[in-house]
Amino acid sequence: MKIVSQKTLLEAAHNLMFDIDEVELEVLTEEYADLLEAIEQMKSIPNIDHVKPMVFPYELVTDYLREDVVASCLSQEEALKNASKVEDGQIVIPKVVR
Amino acid sequence: MDYLSKNIYEIHEALVNKKVTPLDLVKEALEKIKKDTNNAFEYVYEKEALKLAEELSKQEVEVDNPLWGIPFAIKDNFSTKDIPTTGSSKLLEGYRPPFDAEVYARLLNKKAIPIAKTTLDELAMGGTGSSGHLGKTYNPWDESKTRMIGGSSCGSAAACAAGIVPFAIGSDTGDSVRKPASYSALVGFKPTWGKISRFGLFTFAASLDHVAYFTKNVKDSALLLNVLGGHDDKDTTSSSLPMEDYVSEIKDNSQPYTFAVIKEIYDDLKDATIKRAFDSLISELKQKGHKINTVSIGLPLVSAIYSAYYILSSAEATSSNANLDGIKFGTYKDADTYEEMLFKVRTEGFSDRIRRRFVIGSISLLEENQEEIYLRALRCRRMIVETFNKVLESNDAVILPASPTVAPLFGDDTPKKSFNKDASVSDNYLAFANLGGYPSITLPLGFEDNMPFGVNITSHHFTESKLLNIAQRVEDITGLKDLTKK
Numbered sequence: 001m002k003i004v005s006q007k008t009l010l011e012a013a014h015n016l017m018f019d020i021d022e023v024e025l026e027v028l029t030e031e032y033a034d035l036l037e038a039i040e041q042m043k044s045i046p047n048i049d050h051v052k053p054m055v056f057p058y059e060l061v062t063d064y065l066r067e068d069v070v071a072s073c074l075s076q077e078e079a080l081k082n083a084s085k086v087e088d089g090q091i092v093i094p095k096v097v098r
Numbered sequence: 099m100d101y102l103s104k105n106i107y108e109i110h111e112a113l114v115n116k117k118v119t120p121l122d123l124v125k126e127a128l129e130k131i132k133k134d135t136n137n138a139f140e141y142v143y144e145k146e147a148l149k150l151a152e153e154l155s156k157q158e159v160e161v162d163n164p165l166w167g168i169p170f171a172i173k174d175n176f177s178t179k180d181i182p183t184t185g186s187s188k189l190l191e192g193y194r195p196p197f198d199a200e201v202y203a204r205l206l207n208k209k210a211i212p213i214a215k216t217t218l219d220e221l222a223m224g225g226t227g228s229s230g231h232l233g234k235t236y237n238p239w240d241e242s243k244t245r246m247i248g249g250s251s252c253g254s255a256a257a258c259a260a261g262i263v264p265f266a267i268g269s270d271t272g273d274s275v276r277k278p279a280s281y282s283a284l285v286g287f288k289p290t291w292g293k294i295s296r297f298g299l300f301t302f303a304a305s306l307d308h309v310a311y312f313t314k315n316v317k318d319s320a321l322l323l324n325v326l327g328g329h330d331d332k333d334t335t336s337s338s339l340p341m342e343d344y345v346s347e348i349k350d351n352s353q354p355y356t357f358a359v360i361k362e363i364y365d366d367l368k369d370a371t372i373k374r375a376f377d378s379l380i381s382e383l384k385q386k387g388h389k390i391n392t393v394s395i396g397l398p399l400v401s402a403i404y405s406a407y408y409i410l411s412s413a414e415a416t417s418s419n420a421n422l423d424g425i426k427f428g429t430y431k432d433a434d435t436y437e438e439m440l441f442k443v444r445t446e447g448f449s450d451r452i453r454r455r456f457v458i459g460s461i462s463l464l465e466e467n468q469e470e471i472y473l474r475a476l477r478c479r480r481m482i483v484e485t486f487n488k489v490l491e492s493n494d495a496v497i498l499p500a501s502p503t504v505a506p507l508f509g510d511d512t513p514k515k516s517f518n519k520d521a522s523v524s525d526n527y528l529a530f531a532n533l534g535g536y537p538s539i540t541l542p543l544g545f546e547d548n549m550p551f552g553v554n555i556t557s558h559h560f561t562e563s564k565l566l567n568i569a570q571r572v573e574d575i576t577g578l579k580d581l582t583k584k
Contacts (some may be wrong), residue, residue, distance in 0.1 A: 001375055018444035028457060031454060038401075044398045054476055
């Protein structure tokens with residue numbers, strides 16, 4: 001198991017579009033070290049690396065299809081109601097291309 | 099007269115007998131909310147509830163509809179049309195959803211009266227009831243205000259325990275209803291994954307999230323399942339299996355059941371009062387003809403429940419909350435560039451616990467770590483679920499104390515690890531029912547220094563009828579029901 005550096009943790013935070021301060025980074029580093037140890041311990045479960053990953057709680061059977069009918073959706077007014085800055089029916093954000 | 103400390107059926111009877119009206123009930127709830135000091139509410143439906151109650155009070159009571167005119171509270175991570183819905187996150191302050199969650203719509207359809215949106219650990223991630231943007235939610239049973247009620251469904255638990263509402267809706271991704279129920283002398287029930295539609299519930303971890311709720315007794319829990327359960331086209335994970343009448347399926351019979359006690363979890367119990375109360379319950383069950391099997395599934399597997407849960411829930415949470423950017427909804431922050439704006443919104447909008455959790459989830463999903471971390475946790479999930487499937491195939495239910503202690507103290511406010519490798523297995527095992535999607539219920543078991551603690555019972559997928567029958571047997575033995583801290 002490779003040890004993840006604080007630099008990697010900080011990069012991950014930045015990729016998630018937020019910052020973390022030094023105190024948080026210390027706690028995160030300890031937390032992550034604990035998690036890596038817990039993962040090491042998982043290896044002691046017999047046969048663990050020979051079973052298929054399980055994504056859902058049980059084998060999910062979707063046994064229906066929705067009818068192919070026109071359904072209502074949000075109006076433009078409803079869709080924009082929660083946006084802070086709206087002009088001419090569009091949401092305003094800072095320029096992406098300069 | 100204090101009606102709201104009663105259970106749903108008792109309040110319904112009072113409504114039918116015209117001893118009280120929906121308007122009286124709403125006024126009582128609003129009065130209690132004004133006096134409440136537990137910080138349990140995000141939004142109070144003062145005008146809306148009074149208006150609805152006035153309308154209902156002019157109508158005939160629906161005698162066959164026990165939810166008619168009954169005030170309820172709902173966790174603030176359920177979408178409620180045009181009503182502020184924050185998930186107790188700073189980032190979502192001011193958000194008013196344009197639609198209703200399915201469970202909320204079903205309750206409105208039954209003419210139950212929403213009285214409040216309740217606090218939670220931010221975005222339902224956490225078990226302390228202290229990480230929401232409004233701060234700590236207190237346990238009504240603890241007058242010193244030093245003990246938590248647990249989370250993440252802290253406000254719903256506090257509202258129900260304080261007798262402000264006879265039932266409250268929550269969500270349970272790891273134990274977020276069943277653990278607070280243990281700390282507040284309530285019944286906390288999470289039916290099978292897929293049994294209740296999650297449409298309109300803020301997604302935390304889709305493969306683990308369940309709608310769950312608090313009531314004062316088992317019969318009320320069965321009643322709510324009748325209303326909230328059943329297929330919903332709007333939730334693709336919603337089960338199409340037929341519903342039953344869960345209230346009438348609770349039979350007064352002496353059918354013997356077989357219970358499994360997981361040895362490694364039982365052996366981890368240290369609190370003598372809780373152990374004694376649990377042992378006493380087991381003895382009574384045996385005396386009544388039920389069979390108890392002590393089952394060992396190995397400490398490594400039991401210890402892995404919490405770590406697998408933590409990795410998987412964090413990985414899913416990172417992805418499902420990527421849409422929180424303050425642009426379409428939520429708290430927007432002005433900035434010169436798009437990136438700067440996103441950084442401001444997400445740094446200032448999320449608490450440190452949420453940010454750390456997202457980093458852990460994200461690191462687990464990196465290509466170079468996927469096999470070692472994320473996929474191993476998924477393999478571990480299969481081992482845990484297949485093991486419990488076998489246990490539940492040869493036993494009717496798993497029974498254990500819901501928590502190894504009474505409600506813990508809050509401690510100081512310095513940042514602390516949310517994941518701890520030394521966490522006790524008896525304090526973190528309930529997530530097995532989320533990993534496996536099993537129906538699981540917590541009931542009051544006893545008191546220690548006037549603080550409650552509970553017992554948890556879990557059965558196989560879609561065996562709610564059996565589970566509620568078992569829970570009724572246990573409630574009959576303990577005699578602990580309809581409890582309110584006054």
